[in-house]
Amino acid sequence: MxxxxxxxxxxxxxxxxxxxxxxxxxxxxxxxxxxxxxxxxxxxxxxxxxxxxxxxxxxxxxxxxxxxxxxxxxxxxxxxxxxxxxxxxxxxxxxxxxxxxxxxxxxxxxxxxxxxxxxxxxxxxxxxxxxxxxxxxxVPHGIADPGPLWTGELDRAVALINEPVRRGRVTGSDLLPRFGAAVPVDLFGIGTDGVTAADLGRPAEADVRGLGDVAQSGLHPRMARRRLYLHTARWTSLGLSLLEAMALGMPVVAPATTEAAVAVPPAAGVVGTSVRDLVEGARRLATDRGRAAAAGAAARAHVLEHFGLARFLHRWDAVLDAVVAGRAVPPVEPARTATEFPAEPARTTAEPPAGPEPTAAGSRPA
The missing domain is CATH 3.40.50 (Rossmann fold)
Incomplete structure (x- = not known):
């Protein structure tokens, strides 16, 4: 091309x-x-x-x-x-x-x-x-590999949300105080300077601190020092910050909403629709560094396989080539690999027992 x-x-x-x-x-x-x-x-x-x-x-x-x-x-x-x-x-x-x-x-x-x-x-x-x-x-997202920077030395969670006060319900930032009551939460993004739990929801005294907008080059190392990543969005597209956190080797806690429900595999952390379960999952990851490390390794492996930059660019080349040539755009690739589908049950070669002959529609057997 x-x-x-x-x-x-x-x-x-x-x-x-x-x-x-x-x-x-x-x-x-x-x-x-x-x-x-x-x-x-x-x-x-x-x-x-x-x-x-x-x-x-x-x-x-x-x-x-x-x-x-x-x-x-x-x-x-x-x-x-x-x-x-x-x-x-x-x-x-x-x-x-x-x-x-x-x-x-x-x-x-x-x-x-x-x-x-x-x-x-x-x-x-x-x-x-x-x-x-x-x-x-x-064409799913693709990201450059930032490297396995996760150390998890701080038993705190981190979330990246722009304008969390204005966009509370959409981004799920109103949930952060509930997490902050169990695990201290550090919040980065536009409009987060000085934000506390009281600005977002209840309990107002929870440990949530807004740390402002940080350039990506300085943000990744700061994220990687935290024990886990919180993705709280209720109704947004799949955030690249979530994929970047996974690529860093961070375990993830996320509601099973929009694409996050399938983008985060079970081994990578905790995904669900019960806020109580999500909060408890965050607490366990924060208090068990070994569990967090294993989940983070699974998260990183998944992102590198499914959301790597080379795959993204290859898919886009196929789309652009078709559009310029006036051909139909390539069909959607499956979201899962063959190995990720549940195994099919074993089949038997035995014939089923013979049953009664089918009757004509509307008729009754004698």
């Missing part, structure tokens, strides 16, 4: 960082004021093949395919390129989120767009969105 020139916006930094690690040239629009439609690289340490391009220069720039991530980007791309995505230039739409409201009534905005296939980042999201007749597939 030849290297492509791909126009995309910097929307989600972690996902974009993985995407631009591929073999192509990535064109990131830049506006004088930056903002959501023109932030470019935003200072990220990405490969040199991730190019910042002033929006005013895009009309004269060769583009092989447009990767859309928000509905408004289609009109921006048409205005800046002078070509309509999906009609005049190949395009694909990446949906990062679960439906915002009721899944049964959530019609995806791309469902009526001509020539634009839809790529979900989790199987759960593909299941829940009503995508109409739009061609769909799923």
């Amino acid at each position: 030849r290297p492509l020139r791909i126009l995309l916006w910097h929307v989600h930094g972690s996902w974009t960082g993985s995407f631009v690690a591929g073999p192509h040239h990535y064109l990131l629009p830049v506006l004088p004021g930056g903002g959501p439609w023109g932030r470019g690289r935003c200072g990220r340490d990405w490969p040199a093949t991730a190019h910042e391009v002033p929006a005013a220069e895009l009309a004269g720039t060769d583009v092989d395919v447009v990767v859309l991530q928000r509905p408004e980007e289609a009109a921006l791309a048409e205005g800046w390129l002078g070509r309509r995505p999906g009609v005049d230039v190949p395009a694909v739409y990446v949906e990062h989120n679960a439906p915002p409201e009721h899944a049964v009534r959530s019609r995806h905005p791309v469902a009526g767009w001509p020539g634009v296939p839809l790529v979900h980042v989790t199987h759960f999201n593909e299941l829940m969105w009503d995508c109409g007749d739009a061609p769909t597939t799923t």
Whole structure:
């Protein structure tokens, strides 16, 4: 496959960082004021093949395919390129989120767009969105291996949540005080400076401390010193921070909601829908370092197999190659490997005993 020139916006930094690690040239629009439609690289340490391009220069720039991530980007791309995505230039739409409201009534905005296939980042999201007749597939997340940094020397839990006070129910940050009553919880993310249990829920005196937003390079070592990772989201897409924690070798405690229900194997920690069970599982991991180490090793092995960067980029190359060539996007790969399905019961070669001959529909045996 030849290297492509791909126009995309910097929307989600972690996902974009993985995407631009591929073999192509990535064109990131830049506006004088930056903002959501023109932030470019935003200072990220990405490969040199991730190019910042002033929006005013895009009309004269060769583009092989447009990767859309928000509905408004289609009109921006048409205005800046002078070509309509999906009609005049190949395009694909990446949906990062679960439906915002009721899944049964959530019609995806791309469902009526001509020539634009839809790529979900989790199987759960593909299941829940009503995508109409739009061609769909799923390319699960992929992350670079941060290395087995976990030491677990601090018998504390860590959670990564942006704006936990405003997004309490969605992110499950209202549950943190219940965990904090059993295991001290350290909270990182945007809008966490000085946050305590009293800001999130009850019990207000629980040990929850907000430590602010930390760059990824400094965050991973700090996460790895904590005994376990808490993923409390009720209704969000699968967080890359969860996968990164698992790759560090951290055991995980998570509600069995959205994609986390299948992304975290039982051996990697505790997954369930009973908050009492989750809190008790967190307490046991915090007080038993050997148990935590074994669960963390299982978590790391699972992530490296299912969410590795090479696999992610290979899947995306297959999608991009199909879109540029005008072919159907590749079908969704199974979420499990063959060895992860329950074993089938042994079959016997003996014939079942002969029974009475079937009777005609509506008739009764004599």
